[in-house]
Amino acid sequence: MEGTITAPAVGTPWRRVVVALVAASLVCAPVSWIDNGVTPSFVVSPLVLLAGLWRMHQGGGALYFGIAATVFLAIHVRFTWAALFGDESPLGANEPYSPAQWTATLFVVPLSAAARGFLAWRNAA
Secondary structure: OOOOOOOOOOOOHHHHHHHHHHHHHHHHHHHHHHHHOOOOHHHHHHHHHHHHHHHHHOOOOHHHHHHHHHHHHHHOHHHHHHHHHOOOOOOOOOOOOOHHHHHHHHHHHHHHHHHHHHHHHHHHO
Protein backbone atom coordinates (compact mmCIF):
# COMPACT_ATOMS: atom_id res chain seq x y z
CA MET A 1 0.00 0.00 0.00
CA GLU A 2 1.14 3.48 -0.72
CA GLY A 3 2.34 5.48 2.31
CA THR A 4 2.75 2.40 4.52
CA ILE A 5 6.03 2.03 6.36
CA THR A 6 7.13 -1.57 6.50
CA ALA A 7 9.37 -2.94 9.20
CA PRO A 8 12.92 -3.78 8.17
CA ALA A 9 13.95 -7.39 8.07
CA VAL A 10 14.89 -8.97 11.40
CA GLY A 11 18.53 -9.26 10.40
CA THR A 12 19.07 -5.59 9.59
CA PRO A 13 22.13 -4.01 11.25
CA TRP A 14 20.14 -1.60 13.46
CA ARG A 15 18.16 -4.48 14.91
CA ARG A 16 21.28 -6.49 15.67
CA VAL A 17 22.86 -3.51 17.42
CA VAL A 18 19.69 -2.75 19.40
CA VAL A 19 19.33 -6.41 20.43
CA ALA A 20 22.99 -6.43 21.56
CA LEU A 21 22.41 -3.26 23.61
CA VAL A 22 19.23 -4.73 25.11
CA ALA A 23 21.15 -7.89 26.00
CA ALA A 24 23.85 -5.74 27.65
CA SER A 25 21.14 -3.86 29.55
CA LEU A 26 19.58 -7.12 30.70
CA VAL A 27 22.98 -8.29 31.97
CA CYS A 28 23.26 -5.02 33.95
CA ALA A 29 20.35 -6.09 36.18
CA PRO A 30 22.01 -9.08 37.89
CA VAL A 31 25.29 -7.16 38.07
CA SER A 32 23.46 -4.42 39.95
CA TRP A 33 21.65 -6.93 42.17
CA ILE A 34 24.97 -8.48 43.22
CA ASP A 35 26.66 -5.14 43.81
CA ASN A 36 23.83 -2.98 45.20
CA GLY A 37 21.04 -5.38 46.09
CA VAL A 38 17.71 -5.63 44.31
CA THR A 39 16.47 -2.17 43.33
CA PRO A 40 13.17 -1.17 41.68
CA SER A 41 14.98 0.19 38.62
CA PHE A 42 16.61 -3.10 37.81
CA VAL A 43 13.36 -5.00 38.29
CA VAL A 44 11.22 -2.72 36.11
CA SER A 45 13.87 -2.04 33.45
CA PRO A 46 14.28 -5.69 32.33
CA LEU A 47 10.49 -5.98 32.04
CA VAL A 48 10.36 -2.83 29.90
CA LEU A 49 13.19 -4.15 27.73
CA LEU A 50 11.46 -7.50 27.25
CA ALA A 51 8.29 -5.65 26.22
CA GLY A 52 10.44 -3.71 23.73
CA LEU A 53 11.80 -6.93 22.28
CA TRP A 54 8.24 -8.10 21.78
CA ARG A 55 7.47 -4.75 20.04
CA MET A 56 10.50 -5.21 17.83
CA HIS A 57 9.36 -8.73 16.97
CA GLN A 58 6.04 -7.18 15.86
CA GLY A 59 7.89 -4.81 13.51
CA GLY A 60 8.52 -1.69 15.60
CA GLY A 61 10.48 -0.92 18.71
CA ALA A 62 13.23 1.54 17.73
CA LEU A 63 11.46 4.60 19.10
CA TYR A 64 10.29 2.59 22.13
CA PHE A 65 13.90 1.73 23.03
CA GLY A 66 15.03 5.30 22.50
CA ILE A 67 12.36 6.66 24.82
CA ALA A 68 12.73 3.91 27.44
CA ALA A 69 16.51 4.38 27.63
CA THR A 70 16.14 8.16 27.87
CA VAL A 71 13.68 7.81 30.75
CA PHE A 72 16.08 5.40 32.47
CA LEU A 73 18.92 7.92 32.05
CA ALA A 74 16.80 10.73 33.48
CA ILE A 75 15.74 8.69 36.50
CA HIS A 76 19.35 7.82 37.32
CA VAL A 77 21.04 11.16 36.66
CA ARG A 78 21.81 11.61 40.40
CA PHE A 79 23.64 8.30 40.51
CA THR A 80 25.50 8.98 37.27
CA TRP A 81 26.56 12.37 38.60
CA ALA A 82 27.72 10.76 41.86
CA ALA A 83 29.64 8.08 39.96
CA LEU A 84 31.40 10.60 37.73
CA PHE A 85 31.96 13.51 40.13
CA GLY A 86 31.01 12.44 43.67
CA ASP A 87 32.51 10.36 46.41
CA GLU A 88 29.42 8.67 47.91
CA SER A 89 25.94 7.46 47.04
CA PRO A 90 23.30 10.16 46.64
CA LEU A 91 21.22 8.13 49.10
CA GLY A 92 23.78 8.64 51.87
CA ALA A 93 27.20 7.57 53.07
CA ASN A 94 25.93 4.23 54.41
CA GLU A 95 24.49 3.12 51.08
CA PRO A 96 26.42 1.14 48.43
CA TYR A 97 28.61 3.26 46.17
CA SER A 98 29.82 1.67 42.94
CA PRO A 99 31.14 4.33 40.55
CA ALA A 100 32.50 2.00 37.85
CA GLN A 101 29.40 -0.19 37.84
CA TRP A 102 27.06 2.82 37.90
CA THR A 103 28.90 4.50 35.05
CA ALA A 104 28.54 1.40 32.90
CA THR A 105 25.04 0.24 33.87
CA LEU A 106 23.33 3.58 34.51
CA PHE A 107 25.03 5.75 31.89
CA VAL A 108 27.08 4.15 29.10
CA VAL A 109 24.77 1.24 28.18
CA PRO A 110 21.47 3.21 28.36
CA LEU A 111 22.97 6.21 26.54
CA SER A 112 24.13 3.90 23.75
CA ALA A 113 20.69 2.26 23.61
CA ALA A 114 18.91 5.64 23.53
CA ALA A 115 21.16 6.97 20.77
CA ARG A 116 20.86 3.83 18.68
CA GLY A 117 17.09 3.59 19.18
CA PHE A 118 16.51 7.19 18.07
CA LEU A 119 18.90 6.83 15.11
CA ALA A 120 17.20 3.64 13.98
CA TRP A 121 13.78 5.27 14.29
CA ARG A 122 14.92 8.34 12.34
CA ASN A 123 16.43 6.20 9.57
CA ALA A 124 13.29 4.05 9.33
CA ALA A 125 10.97 7.05 8.92
